[in-house]
Every structure is written in structure tokens, then in C-alpha cells.
Amino acid sequence: MSGNTCIMHVAAFFNHNNILSGSRCEVRGYVGECHPEHSEVSETLRNIHTYHVARGTKHVAKKLEVHMNILFIGDVVGRPGRNYLAMNLQKLVNDNNIDFIIVNGENSAGGVGITKSTYDELLGMGVDMITLGNHSWAKKEIFEFIEESDKLVRPANYPKGTPGKGFRITEKVGKRIAVINLCGRVFMDCIECPFKIIDEILEELKGKTDIIIVDFHAEATSEKLAMGWYLDGRVKAVLGTHTHIQTSDERVLPGGTAYITDVGMTGPRDSILGVDKDIVIRKFITGMPARFEVASGEAVLGAVKIALDDNSAVTSIIRII
Ligand SMILES: [Fe+2]
Ligand SMILES: [Fe+2]
8 A cells, every 4th residue: 555545445345346256245234135225325535536547646544434224114004005115125225325224113914913924024025013002912823933933023112921022132233133023002902011110121231232223112102202211321213113103203212212103004095003094984983893904095105214424323313194
């Protein structure tokens, strides 16, 4: 390396070549794949480097900004929701430089529950972790695969001894990411106190993670806000699910926790919470029980993107629809 070249830039350029050749990238930790950002960075570095070499000048390198983007997708409803993701998720990931994807899958199979088939289908799209909610047990076959499914998280505040796990830790881009699922208790089934249980989990996770994301699956806005404030500064994000209607109150709380009351659903738009609207209207009018069916037609996305800097501090939360 001569005195008129920039070591950092050349090193970064070599890192890009390492990605192309399938070895590990030291900049972002990618293995065997080329992140879209790197192509641009590499091209820019090549130009800057060539400029300085040609003029015999020295360039003072600026440290590359390393960060992480997490995409959280709200309740995926049935085939319309899954098909939407099958067709659009890869573009979403590319356009938003997504590193880690979490999906709430409690409605992924026929509108309620999850099956091995929908679990595998979501993972096959590149999803990193799947959370659940009050419909966790709607499809009985879940009991056959939940224990060995290391990308599946059910509400942590179910009674002790309930199958499955309430949180899981996985590593991506060199970060240890814990995803926790909790259910609310207001207008919901009677389960353990989510505030008490999250205290126990956070104690257990001390020193074991870099990033903690909470999916708080609850009905009442007050309970969700209470959880957001309760965990502000203790986790990276408290993201509400369950109502299937996206709220517009996303923000980073003063302690640094990204918050939204509800991420919304990913499912058929001309519906009532993903269900065929005529069935639900008839049920309201007649008061008679009705068998719900997933609506058809065009699907919409309910999602948020959380950006973190190289110290894993949250820099922003934005809605993606
Ligand atoms: Fe749901
Ligand atoms: Fe739910």
C-alpha cells in the first residue's frame, strides 16, 4: 500500500470482493451474499480511490456507517397475506436494506393459527422469526412442531409448562437478537401478567443479547402504551399487534425504544380485519354465530422498519404500507 492510497477504502473494497467470492464481509458480517448497499459503496470507493491515485494525493477516509434495519410485519392473514409477501417481500427487503425480518403469523393458516406448512412457507421467503398471539393454538397441529421450531415464538405469559418458547435468540449480522412475544390481558383471555413476565425474561436475558424486540399482542391501546412506557430504555422496540388496524403513533420514546400501538395486518384490504365482510356484517345484524372465512381480493401490507446504528441504538421507526 503506497502513501498516496487510502488504506481504509481499499480494505473496504476488498471486503466487497470477499462477499462476491463467498467469504465473510468484515463490514457488515454478511456471508456468501452481496448486500445491495455494498455494490454502491464499492463503486464509490473505487472512484474515490482512483481519483486519489491518479493525482498522487492522500484521502482521509471517513468511517463507514454500519447499521441494521429490522422489518416487522403485522398479522399475516391467510393465503392473501402469504401471497402478498411471496410476491413483494424480496423487493421490500432490497428497497429498505433489511437485515432481519419478523412476522406475526398467528393468522397465517386459514385466518386463524399457524400450520407447519405456513411456518415453512414464511421461513422460505427469508423471514427470520415468527411470533404468535391469542390464536396460537387454533390449528391443533402446532403441538406437533412447536417444540422443535426454533424460529417460532408464542406468548411468553402463558402458564408455565405451555409448549413452545416465549422468546428466542438468534444471531444475524453479528448481533444477538431476542424476539419476545407477549399477550395483553384487557379484553383478552386470562393469562399471566405480561408486565411481571417481561421483568423475569429481561433479567434472564441480561448480557446475552444486543437487541431485544417485543411483539405485544393486545387489544387495548392503553395496555399497549403502558407496556411501551414500562419498557422504554429496556428493549429496542415494543410493537403492537392483534387489532389488524395500523395506528399512526409510531415514535422513538425518550429512553430510545421504538414504539407503535399496532403495526396492522398484512391481508385482504376489502375485509373486516381480514375476514369476509359480509359474514361479519351478518353476524352483527343477526347475532347468530358464523363461520369466518378469509376475504379475497387485493392484499395490503402492515409493517414497520426500525433502524439501529452501529451501537444498536434505535435511530428511527417508520411505517411501511
Ligand atoms: Fe391477528
Ligand atoms: Fe390476535
